[in-house]
Amino acid sequence: MNSNRLKPIEAATQFISQNFPNCQGALLAGSIVRGEATETSDLDIVVFIQDLPSCYRESLIKDGWPIEVFVHNLTSYKSFFESDSKRARPSLPKMVAEGIILKDEGILDSIQKEATQLIVNGPEVWSTDTINIKRYFITDALDDFIGSKNRVEEIFIANTLAELVSEFVLRTNRKWIGTSKWIVRALKNYNEQFSEQFVEAFDLYYKSGDKNKVINIADAVLEPYGGRLFDGFSIGK
Structure with a gap:
């Protein structure tokens, strides 16, 4: 300074x-x-x-x-x-x-x-409906991420996934969330080991293009709540 x-x-x-x-x-x-x-x-x-x-x-x-x-x-x-x-x-x-x-x-x-x-x-408890909506949006981003062959697009899909997955794991555990640098700080406050795995997964993808750890983290976060959600999901029906 x-x-x-x-x-x-x-x-x-x-x-x-x-x-x-x-x-x-x-x-x-x-x-x-x-x-x-x-x-x-x-x-x-x-x-x-x-x-x-x-x-x-x-x-x-x-x-x-x-x-x-x-x-x-x-x-x-x-x-x-x-x-x-x-x-x-x-x-x-x-x-x-x-x-x-x-x-x-x-x-x-x-x-x-x-x-x-x-x-x-801590923040309010998410309702089952909210959890399902968030599962759907993570699934949608995850499918785009897995299927994409365009590196430029993948980078921004990965950014979206990082925000969605961090929000999901924090809110389902009644922890405060963050944006930008506060994403990692909020994850550390929740669980330092998970935070390290989360950062490692995205760091590996950004450096090498290897998507596997990002996909595994997203699936692990969703699994206790029923996993990925697409078939049968609706809003406002």
Whole structure:
């Protein structure tokens, strides 16, 4: 990281004092707090302002730091907690639960407890209908993957399979999901051995074109729920 910049907590604290001096609470969150920062990491800051008319998100650069600021009043965050829970990606709850307090006028304890409890509870249980729909879409992608002779198309089918299969194994085990880099992180949180096998299977395919381990992983994930699904599947009949 740029050695001329302020340390993350110093920079975040200064940002709050200069830009949100009247806020009731503020947290520094994200990769820096988790010890996973890279050269391009930004400061994720969550701010709570009691009389804020509506919540907003803003990206800016201050003192050499890229900053993502998420600004809420004392109720607007709740709808984000709810929507994040429904999509099974608890972005805001995770930031709040893990965040380092920069300023607090007595409001953050209850909000952080709320966020932590939501994460501990995990996402909603998938219904049998939802599981069958997901089985069908994985089967469809898997058939395309197996049958394809076009390397360019296969790469993007493999990407779709990675997302579908990771989502399936996590949601059927009531675990939070992720996108992009968070796919692997979510899989590691669920089962490190499975995560390694998953990465190895796709890495082998991308390097050599060998599809077998990807196919085997997909089938193994589907097997406890009846395996691949095509014949007889319908929606809206």
